[in-house]
Ligand SMILES: CC(=O)N[C@H]1[C@@H](OP(=O)(O)OP(=O)(O)OC[C@H]2O[C@@H](n3ccc(=O)[nH]c3=O)[C@H](O)[C@@H]2O)O[C@H](CO)[C@@H](O)[C@@H]1O[C@H](C)C(=O)N[C@@H](C)C(=O)N[C@H](CCC(=O)O)C(=O)O
């Protein structure tokens with residue numbers, strides 16, 4: 001594609017020199033480490049560094065045009081495009097450069113504090129069963145059909161995102177489910193993505209290190225719905241949990257058509273008579289006036305909400321009710337979400353990715369529904385993340401389990417002892433055992449438990465690593481739990 005074709009996409013800009021030499025663009029990049037001959041380099045002001053500082057490097061490596069938001073001196077042989085906001089320019093350029101791939105498929109964006117990964121996997125499963133080629137982008141991976149690719153963020157940066165959609169288009173993907181984090185919404189990582197259906201799961205505390213207040217966090221989440229569709233009638237749909245107060249606001253504010261779901265309130269898609277067992281859940285489902293009964297493999301009230309969300313997304317995209325129900329009934333769950341590790345010694349471990357107060361509360365309430373013995377809870381909190389979650393998660397572990405054990409999650413660059421002290425500050429009157437080493441905490445729970453007891457290992461779910469400082473070490477809760485339970489069997 002010619003540079004002039006791309007540059008003309010940005011309406012409001014200053015280009016110097018005015019009569020620049022056109023060239024065939026080899027790549028569009030925002031990271032100088034990826035610049036090659038004939039790249040366009042977009043300088044982004046980041047949280048750690050300012051991309052404008054790397055302009056000399058970009059030019060050395062062969063960039064022929066630079067997009068900036070600061071005034072810079074002319075550079076011989078280089079076209080400079082100055083805009084008001086380089087993030088926005090990058091979104092416009094990326095969509096054009098990759099040929100607007102998201103417009104060629106159904107895109108379902110899922111946002112909310114908890115449940116995004118679970119709901120996107122449920123949606124993927126429904127469309128797969130329709131024999132549609134599917135795409136999935138989220139915390140665990142990017143997946144196109146059967147192929148998975150690693151990912152650094154829950155919602156990737158705009159270039160990775162557009163590149164992934166371009167690959168999906170090439171692979172003839174018909175429906176893609178994508179997790180949209182609040183941080184991504186604030187940073188404009190989904191600008192230019194043609195989202196057809198926006199799903200809201202729930203709103204509780206997380207990420208206050210980043211958003212500072214719950215109001216700002218809510219504003220971030222609202223953007224997905226505010227940005228959906230246009231001010232005229234359209235075919236976009238917002239699928240909204242109406243039992244959540246914030247959901248009511250989003251339903252009120254979007255110009256898209258709204259499909260509501262819930263259990264407590266009068267929703268278009270409504271579950272009732274929910275019965276939770278250790279191996280599954282039963283409930284009645286009403287879709288407008290029609291009634292159905294579901295027996296699903298996923299456990300817990302919160303998963304009923306996730307199922308309703310996925311149902312809504314598929315229904316909004318024309319999948320038949322019977323087909324959706326069939327897919328949801330056989331959905332096996334997601335790795336690290338209430339993942340059961342059974343053993344011959346009669347003690348069960350459950351690995352769960354609950355890393356927010358509400359997530360932990362839900363996981364423990366669900367386990368308490370079917371636990372016949374005592375409940376242990378091994379839990380820690382991540383470093384370089386919302387510190388105000390720590391005392392709250394500690395309180396929930398103490399209140400909703402018989403035997404809380406505190407340990408490290410991903411300390412990242414924080415001192416793990418300080419994180420544990422902040423957890424303990426939430427339960428000053430309790431004498432909770434503390435193990436800095438997560439493996440030892442899991443082993444201690446297994447050693448102390450009796451047959452019939454359940455051990456919840458919360459916070460890291462599918463993660464197969466522990467981040468200490470800037471280094472990722474191999475660590476897998478399920479693997480450690482299996483090993484500890486095996487050692488117990490041998491006794
Ligand atoms: C705070 C935050 O969101 N940071 C994100 C941000 O990084 P940053 O602003 O620090 O980038 P930077 O290092 O300052 O670089 C600025 C610019 O200079 C460029 N650069 C940099 C170095 C160089 O040599 N040359 C160069 O050109 C960079 O490519 C970039 O364009 O942009 C990066 C690229 O898009 C992200 O990967 C990174 O996410 C970091 C890893 C992160 O931890 N983010 C978390 C907080 C996050 O986004 N989480 C959400 C929610 C999780 C959930 O709830 O599931 C997520 O969506 O993952």
Ligand SMILES: Nc1ncnc2c1ncn2[C@@H]1O[C@H](COP(=O)(O)OP(=O)(O)OP(=O)(O)O)[C@@H](O)[C@H]1O
Pocket residue numbers: 112113114115116117118119139154179201202302303305306336337338352353354355358359360362363461
């Ligand atoms: N609908 C829900 N409501 C409340 N808690 C939930 C819900 N769904 C899942 N959880 C809890 O939150 C944990 C994380 O679930 P999931 O990974 O699906 O959420 P997520 O929104 O993708 O999280 P992240 O923000 O890390 O991407 C689960 O292990 C479970 O304990």
Ligand SMILES: N[C@H](CCC[C@H](N)C(=O)O)C(=O)O
Pocket residue numbers: 139154355381382383385409410459460463
């Ligand atoms: N996507 C979430 C994951 C948290 C997982 C937990 N194990 C932690 O490290 O805090 C985040 O980045 O906040």
Ligand SMILES: [Mg+2]
Pocket residue numbers: 116117118138139140154179
């Ligand atoms: Mg997720």
